[in-house]
Amino acid sequence: MAASAPALAPKRSRVRDLFGAGNAADAAFRIVTLAFGALIIAVIAIAVFEMASQSSTSFGAFGLHFLSGTVWDPLHREFGALPFIYGTVVSSLLALLIATPVSVGVAIFLVEMAPPRLGSAISALVELLAAIPSVLLGLWGIFVMVPFLQTRLEPGLQVAFPGVPLFTGAPYGVGLLAAGLILAIMIVPTIVAISRDVMAMVPTAQREAMLALGATHWEATRRAVLPYARSGITGAVVLGLGRALGETMAVTMVIGNRPVISASLLEPSYTMASVIANEFTEATYQLYVSALIEVGLVLFGVTVLINAAARLLVWRTSRASELVVG
Amino acid sequence: MLRGPANLGRRQRLNRFMGALFCIATLLAVLPLLLVVGYIAANGAQGLNLDLITQLPKPAGEIGGGMANAFLGTFILLAIASAIALPVGILAGVYLSEFGHGPFGDVLRFLTDVLTGVPSIVVGLVAYTLLVIPLHSFSAVSGAVALSVIMLPTVTRTTEEALKRVPATIREASLALGIHEWKTVLLVVVPAGLGGIVTGIMLGIARISGETAPLLFTAFGSQFWQQGLLKPVAAVPLQIFQYAIAPYKDWHQQAWAAALLLMLLVLGLNLGVRLVTRTGFGSVR
Numbered sequence: 001m002a003a004s005a006p007a008l009a010p011k012r013s014r015v016r017d018l019f020g021a022g023n024a025a026d027a028a029f030r031i032v033t034l035a036f037g038a039l040i041i042a043v044i045a046i047a048v049f050e051m052a053s054q055s056s057t058s059f060g061a062f063g064l065h066f067l068s069g070t071v072w073d074p075l076h077r078e079f080g081a082l083p084f085i086y087g088t089v090v091s092s093l094l095a096l097l098i099a100t101p102v103s104v105g106v107a108i109f110l111v112e113m114a115p116p117r118l119g120s121a122i123s124a125l126v127e128l129l130a131a132i133p134s135v136l137l138g139l140w141g142i143f144v145m146v147p148f149l150q151t152r153l154e155p156g157l158q159v160a161f162p163g164v165p166l167f168t169g170a171p172y173g174v175g176l177l178a179a180g181l182i183l184a185i186m187i188v189p190t191i192v193a194i195s196r197d198v199m200a201m202v203p204t205a206q207r208e209a210m211l212a213l214g215a216t217h218w219e220a221t222r223r224a225v226l227p228y229a230r231s232g233i234t235g236a237v238v239l240g241l242g243r244a245l246g247e248t249m250a251v252t253m254v255i256g257n258r259p260v261i262s263a264s265l266l267e268p269s270y271t272m273a274s275v276i277a278n279e280f281t282e283a284t285y286q287l288y289v290s291a292l293i294e295v296g297l298v299l300f301g302v303t304v305l306i307n308a309a310a311r312l313l314v315w316r317t318s319r320a321s322e323l324v325v326g
Numbered sequence: 327m328l329r330g331p332a333n334l335g336r337r338q339r340l341n342r343f344m345g346a347l348f349c350i351a352t353l354l355a356v357l358p359l360l361l362v363v364g365y366i367a368a369n370g371a372q373g374l375n376l377d378l379i380t381q382l383p384k385p386a387g388e389i390g391g392g393m394a395n396a397f398l399g400t401f402i403l404l405a406i407a408s409a410i411a412l413p414v415g416i417l418a419g420v421y422l423s424e425f426g427h428g429p430f431g432d433v434l435r436f437l438t439d440v441l442t443g444v445p446s447i448v449v450g451l452v453a454y455t456l457l458v459i460p461l462h463s464f465s466a467v468s469g470a471v472a473l474s475v476i477m478l479p480t481v482t483r484t485t486e487e488a489l490k491r492v493p494a495t496i497r498e499a500s501l502a503l504g505i506h507e508w509k510t511v512l513l514v515v516v517p518a519g520l521g522g523i524v525t526g527i528m529l530g531i532a533r534i535s536g537e538t539a540p541l542l543f544t545a546f547g548s549q550f551w552q553q554g555l556l557k558p559v560a561a562v563p564l565q566i567f568q569y570a571i572a573p574y575k576d577w578h579q580q581a582w583a584a585a586l587l588l589m590l591l592v593l594g595l596n597l598g599v600r601l602v603t604r605t606g607f608g609s610v611r
Contacts (some may be wrong), residue, residue: 033417036417037417040418043441050452102355109351136366136566136589139582140366142570143365243443303444
């Protein structure tokens, strides 16, 4: 819509044509704003370059074994990141497992069931949850949620599922389960907001056609809305995963920070982000710092890929509905 | 699927059952917010006193003191981060909205969204390698730069959205009067979209005011008053983290009280935005 300018202004020189501007001042303005846009790309490029060059010491020492090594022992200069990768992946997947059904349920409630005013009030509350800083959730986690897990939920799970490997070990409160729960709380708003938006984009005629055939509301939602919004909802879930993987403070405060790989959800664990948070200022020699930066680089790479995939999925849904509606 | 009246009762029961499930899901999603806000308000209110915002921290284990330096530090960090991120973010947003129709605009838009998803601790690492290592010291500047990078995509994208909502006819009216394009954008389009831009600024500040992870090894924290922008600086979220994981009851109490003030700031900014824009359907990213 803003492209009206070049169409109206007479074009004079090649340089000006290049930027589509009518005169020198406009060309300069375009170049300046472009430069600030390019700065954002430069920031990302610099970040990738810096992290790659700073982690080269560690990469040179361990190569790909860095990702599969299970021993993280700074005293003996041995660095394997697998315990952190395991802790990150398991806590994030646990969070997804809890948050996805809840979030999709909320989105269906907001779009298909709630009266508009109630819907926007609940939307607002869920969005406020997203605004609460991670460290405050962590504070609540340490002093309220962890004691509850330790004295109630975890013993309860052990009684309900005796001998199941997922729930063995002493209930410490801190551990994978606590991390998964707090992450679930943090990613619900992300998944809700995007699922709600893509479901709202499904044309009303779709629903009405189903209802006119005698379908119940749930049947209309399941057959006419959910299939339509599927790739968008998948995108929302993947975006939530991206957020969970990189989340630092709240997880660091409740996961127990011990680099072990255990099948039990009650055991303390460690994530990539938390090991950086806890150990970076204590890293006393070059290889140690480099290993931590390599952990950061892996985290960076994974979250960027996941975010890119999620954006493409969400974008595909909105593109599809534009085609139908417009 | 629709077999006939014989199934009607079962289908309607399923419909009601699923409806009930979605209501329960909604309650489950809102419950943590109420719990967290409730606990922070209740525990924080007990620890609130004037010392918190006027006194320096006491040495570990001693009762009393406050974290006035952390409140000042957070203010300094937010001010410098905004001074960096606002011009860059707003102008980049102007580019996206006014000129970013080609492939470069799409790439920039995509990368800005990707930057939103970069974990804040990774941003801290980059700020460490770029600023802390060369300057040989943790510093307020390095912390502020890290925060500005985190704030940048929020400001850029909300500015773009705000300017895109300004009707094309307003631009055309201005251009038709013979006003240059750059003047049209800066003096007509930007003022028309100012409300949205202010929204972006408030959301950006809200987002970074509680950020802790990127400050751990950039701003680092301090028990003293600020001694210059190239020296370590205290920050409220850092102080809350350090106090929460320390074994002292009095520090826990101060952490709750500081958490209450921080929460009021963040929720206040978010509710402010909501009042300014009056939309129930903003978006979380």
